Amino acid sequence: MFKNIYYGWWIVLACFLNAFYVAGIIFYGFTAFVEPLVAEFGWSYAQISFAASLRGLEMGILAPLVGFMVDRFGSRRLLLLGVILVGCGIMLLGYTHSLSMFYASFLLIAFGAGGCTSVVTMTAVANWFDKNVGKAMGVMASGFGASGLMVPLIVWLIATYGWRKTTFILGVGMWVFGIPLSFILRERPEKSGFDRNERPGDKPSQEKPETATATEIGFKTAIRNRSFLWACLAEVVRMMSLASVVTHIMPYLGGLGVSRGTSGVMAAAVPLLSILGRFSFGWLGDIFEKKRVMAFAYACMGLGMLSFAFADITGLIYLFLFLFSSGFGGLAVLRGSLLREYYGRHSFGKLMGILMGSGAMGGIIGPTLSGWVFDRYGTYRFVWLFLCAMIGIAIFLILKIESRQKPAKIETN
Numbered sequence: 001m002f003k004n005i006y007y008g009w010w011i012v013l014a015c016f017l018n019a020f021y022v023a024g025i026i027f028y029g030f031t032a033f034v035e036p037l038v039a040e041f042g043w044s045y046a047q048i049s050f051a052a053s054l055r056g057l058e059m060g061i062l063a064p065l066v067g068f069m070v071d072r073f074g075s076r077r078l079l080l081l082g083v084i085l086v087g088c089g090i091m092l093l094g095y096t097h098s099l100s101m102f103y104a105s106f107l108l109i110a111f112g113a114g115g116c117t118s119v120v121t122m123t124a125v126a127n128w129f130d131k132n133v134g135k136a137m138g139v140m141a142s143g144f145g146a147s148g149l150m151v152p153l154i155v156w157l158i159a160t161y162g163w164r165k166t167t168f169i170l171g172v173g174m175w176v177f178g179i180p181l182s183f184i185l186r187e188r189p190e191k192s193g194f195d196r197n198e199r200p201g202d203k204p205s206q207e208k209p210e211t212a213t214a215t216e217i218g219f220k221t222a223i224r225n226r227s228f229l230w231a232c233l234a235e236v237v238r239m240m241s242l243a244s245v246v247t248h249i250m251p252y253l254g255g256l257g258v259s260r261g262t263s264g265v266m267a268a269a270v271p272l273l274s275i276l277g278r279f280s281f282g283w284l285g286d287i288f289e290k291k292r293v294m295a296f297a298y299a300c301m302g303l304g305m306l307s308f309a310f311a312d313i314t315g316l317i318y319l320f321l322f323l324f325s326s327g328f329g330g331l332a333v334l335r336g337s338l339l340r341e342y343y344g345r346h347s348f349g350k351l352m353g354i355l356m357g358s359g360a361m362g363g364i365i366g367p368t369l370s371g372w373v374f375d376r377y378g379t380y381r382f383v384w385l386f387l388c389a390m391i392g393i394a395i396f397l398i399l400k401i402e403s404r405q406k407p408a409k410i411e412t413n
Contacts, residue, residue, distance in 0.1 A: 007186065008128030012140045014184035015121035018079065019143030021177050022116055024150025025090060025170045026109055028271050031250040032154045032264060036163045037102075047099060049247055049371035051106045066114045066353055075124035076185040082115025083178030091171035094164040116178065119353050122336045126348045127188045131286075134337040138282025141333045145278055145325075148271030155264040223354065227342070227401040232358035234298070235335060237394040240362030241305060241387045242328050246270060247367040252380045256312050269321050274329025281330025282337065290338045291401045294331060298398060301327030302391035309384035 030051075037048055070078055089109035096102045121140060129136045157166040249270065253263035277297065284293045304324025307316040339351050366387075373383040 006128075007189070008125070008136065011124055011128055011185055012136050014181045015124060015140045016143035016146075018083075018116060018178055018181050019121060019140065020147045021150070021174065022086060022113065022147075023144045023271070024147035025154070025174070026086065026113060027144075028147055028246055028267065029150050029154040031247055031267050032151060032158060033163055034247070034251055035254070035260070036158060040163075041099070043099060044371070044375050045248075045251065046368060046371035046375050049367040051102060066119045068350055068353065070120050070123045070353075071348075071350055074185075074187050075120045075127075076182055076187075078115040078120050079124075079185060080115075080179065080182040082112045082117070082120070083174060083182060085109075085112025086116060087171045087174035087178070088112070089171075090167050090174060094167035094171075116182075118332075118336075119356055122352055123348055124185050126336065126340050133340050134282045134286035134333065137336050137340075138278050138333045141282070141329070141336075142275045142278045144332065145271045145273075145275035145329055148268040148274075151268035151271075152264050155261070223351070228351070228355075230397040230400045231335065231338065232355055234294075234394040234397045235355055235359035236362040237387075237390045238298070238301070238328060238331055238362070239359035240366035241301065241391060242366075243363040244366035244370040244383065244387060245305075245308065245324070248370050248374070248380060251374075253311070253317075255380075266317070266321070270325050271329075273321055273325035274332070277326035277329030277331075278333050280326070282333040284330075285334050285337050289403060290334055290341060291398055291403070294334045294338065295395050295398045297327045297330035297334060298391055298395045299327070300324070301331070302388055302395070305384055305388040305391060309381050309388065 034045070034048055037043060038045070066078065086109055089105055089107075089112055092108060093102070093105040096105060122137060125136050125140050126133060154166065154170070157169060161169070246267070249267045250260070250263045253266055254260065258266070277300075281293055281297050300323045304320045304322070304327060307320040308324065311317040311320060335355060336352060339355065340348060343351055370380060370383045374380055
C-alpha cells in the first residue's frame with residue numbers, strides 16, 4: 001500500500017507536521033502571551049511587539065543566509081539544528097525577568113526558526129516536485145494554517161499553569177515532535193537514489209538530473225530580473241499585514257469587548273481558515289497564470305483587512321476571517337510555486353531566502369508600528385486602514401510581473 005507512494009509526499013507530510021508545531025508556538029500562538037506579559041511586567045504593547053519583530057529575523061537577515069546554506073548542506077541538517085535551537089529559546093523565555101532577556105530569548109528562537117521554517121521546508125518540497133509543485137506546497141503550507149489549533153491550547157495552558165511553565169512544556173514538545181521529523185527529509189531524488197516519478201504509473205524520466213527541469217535560470221540572472229523585485233516588494237506588504245494582525249488580534253478584539261476565550265478562538269481561526277486558501281489557490285496556480293491568481297489573493301487579503309478595521313460592525317469580523325485568511329494562505333503557497341516555475345529549482349533556496357528576507361522587513365515594521373499606533377492613539381483602526389492601502393499597492397506590483405510565456409527582460413549591466 002505505502003510502497004506505491006512517491007517519497008516526496010512523505011517529505012511533504014513531515015514538513016506539514018513541523019510547520020504545524022513551530023508556527024503554532026512562535027507565530028500564531030504569541031498573541032496569547034501579550035496580555036499576561038503586560039500584566040506581570042507593565043511593558044508597553046510596542047515593547048512586547050518588538051519581540052515579534054526579532055522573531056521575524058528568521059525571515060530577514062537570516063533568510064538569505066539560510067537559503068544559501070540549504071542549497072549547500074541540505075534541508076535535513078538545518079531542520080534538525082533549527083528544532084533544537086527553537087526548543088532552547090522557548091524554554092529560556094520562561095526564565096525572563098527583564099526586557100533584555102525577553103529579547104535575547106526571541107533572538108535565539110529566530111536563529112532556530114530560520115532552520116525549521118519556510119525557506120528550508122519549501123526548498124525540501126520544491127526539490128522533489130515538478131508538475132505537482134503547487135499542490136505539494138499547498139499541502140505542506142497547510143501545516144502553518146492548521147497550527148491555529150495550537151492557539152486555544154496555549155491559552156488553556158497559560159490559564160492552567162501560567163505562562164512560564166507553558167513555555168517549558170512547549171519547548172520540550174518542540175524536541176519530542178520535531179527531531180524525529182527531521183530524519184524523514186532527503187536530498188533531491190537523483191542524489192538520494194529515488195525515482196523521480198511523482199505519481200504511480202508515471203513513466204521514468206529519460207532526462208538527466210541536471211536538465212530534468214525545463215526552466216533553470218541562474219541565480220545572478222534571476223536577482224537582476226525586475227519581476228523578482230516586484231515579487232519581493234509585494235512580499236514586504238504581505239508580511240507587514242500578516243505579522244501585525246497575528247500579533248495584535250487578541251488585544252484588538254479585547255478592546256472591542258470580546259472575551260479572552262473568544263478572541264483566542266478568533267486568533268486560531270485566522271490560520272485555520274487559511275488552509276482553504278492554501279489548497280484552493282495552490283490548485284488554481286497550477287491551472288491559471290500564477291501572477292493573476294496572486295493578485296486575486298492579495299485582493300481578498302485587502303478586503304479582509306478593510307473588514308477588520310470595522311470589526312465592531314456586526315458580521316464584518318467573519319468576513320475578515322474568511323477573506324483575509326484565504327488570501328494570505330494562498331499567497332504563502334503561490335510565492336514559492338511562482339519562483340519554482342519562473343526560475344527552476346537549482347537556485348530555489350537562495351531566491352526563496354531573499355524573497356522572505358525582503359518580506360521580513362515588513363514583518364519587523366508591522367507589529368511594532370501597530371503597537372506604537374495603539375499606544376499613541378488608543379486605537380488600531382488607523383494602522384489597519386493604512387495596511388489596506390498598502391495591499392492595493394502590492395496588487396499593482398504583482399500585475400507588473402511579466403507573464404511566464406513572455407521572456408522577462410534581464411538587465412545585462
